[in-house]
């Protein structure tokens with residue numbers, strides 16, 4: 001792999017993603033990893049990420065100079081660039097000036113390899129206080145900015161290079177080209193990581209682990225569990241049984257999509273459990289969001305355990321459980337620093353691992369976009385693979401107020417209109433998702449037909465995001481919003497008002513509960 005050393009900022013994941021977009025497998029390691037540990041992984045290259053603002057700060061992580069004796073190709077980015085310069089005998093100075101945001105880069109060496117084919121000027125994204133004031137011996141300086149004379153350097157004999165700016169962020173022009181130049185030309189790596197190779201590798205791995213045992217998987221209707229199950233099915237065929245719990249909090253057409261389209265595409269053996277009454281009874285009168293989430297999570301596990309016990313009961317049950325865990329979950333839980341629980345995320349595809357199963361997690365190394373590519377490779381329907389995220393607790397946390405069958409029907413009807421119109425307008429791929437929320441305890445006066453109404457508002461919450469950690473509200477076209485509003489107030493009789501949520505995250509979370 002290419003190992004990305006995480007110096008503590010949010011950038012390491014992004015770099016790993018960009019490396020994979022260049023068709024090379026990449027993983028993140030903490031900056032506490034020793035050179036021996038890194039070398040033991042036999043990386044094709046190492047990338048040192050951005051991080052805290054100053055290499056002089058107390059406790060700022062340093063780069064062990066021994067890394068450069070291993071002959072592993074290394075690229076330094078931002079903080080990693082400075083740490084690398086220092087470790088190699090260059091100097092880093094406190095400039096007292098900070099460069100933030102879009103900066104003009106002048107490429108000074110037309111024969112440079114790292115910045116080859118770049119125009120003489122490009123806009124790049126900067127975020128730093130200190131700067132490299134003297135490059136290490138043997139390095140050629142290849143670019144500068146108005147405030148930073150040494151903005152890129154390289155030493156091709158030693159296969160080392162670096163840039164002061166952030167090539168991984170979308171605001172940097174030609175950033176991906178620079179990463180490719182490093183990976184392909186400086187480090188000499190042959191790009192061979194693609195959906196087909198991932199699939200072959202994972203199918204073989206699942207076969208090796210599972211052998212002839214029985215496997216079970218909870219399908220949520222979401223992308224991750226659907227792809228994980230299809231992959232395991234390809235590996236072990238009918239040893240796999242999927243369980244789909246219909247908790248009555250699904251959107252219109254979701255159960256059919258799983259029962260009909262998914263089964264048709266995969267041939268997977270599916271058991272659907274009808275548990276609507278049970279969930280609605282448990283949620284009766286509950287309005288507090290965390291309480292709702294906990295109830296839904298608890299009921300889900302009970303239903304799932306009962307269904308699981310019946311599968312292969314004659315032969316003593318099932319040994320393996322498939323989970324659609326993704327790489328960001330792995331990285332984030334490995335980060336381990338006690339972040340506050342904002343919401344107890346209940347992923348219906350993701351059960352707690354204290355269930356009596358051994359876990360099979362074939363997507364553990366993948367990012368979401370890679371999972372989607374894999375799903376397409378496995379022949380899953382496009383509507384399923386491209387599906388927007390939908391929370392495990394479903395519409396239960398999109399009714400603000402107590403949940404009941406009537407309110408669910410109202411929200412389901414409004415949500416179906418929103419999805420239909422957004423798809424027709426072709427905006428699905430521009431947004432991350434669009435929760436539709438029913439303010440069930442709020443009423444306002446309206447006039448519909450000839451009469452006064454006293455109905456409920458529906459909230460539209462379209463957001464754009466890269467990873468759901470932060471998000472901005474999406475600027476959907478006004479005529480699309482107008483069509484949605486007209487149709488909902490016209491077709492869903494309990495609703496007389498449609499409002500738009502224009503809050504970014506933070507401060508608002510994406511879901512309302």
Ligand code: XMP
Pocket residue numbers: 343344345346347348389390391392393433468505508509510511512513
């Ligand atoms: P928030 O509301 O925390 O949501 O900004 C971030 C993303 O996570 C989704 N979400 C969930 N997904 N189980 C899930 O599987 C959950 O309990 C859950 N809660 C929120 C939300 O839709 C958004 O994409």
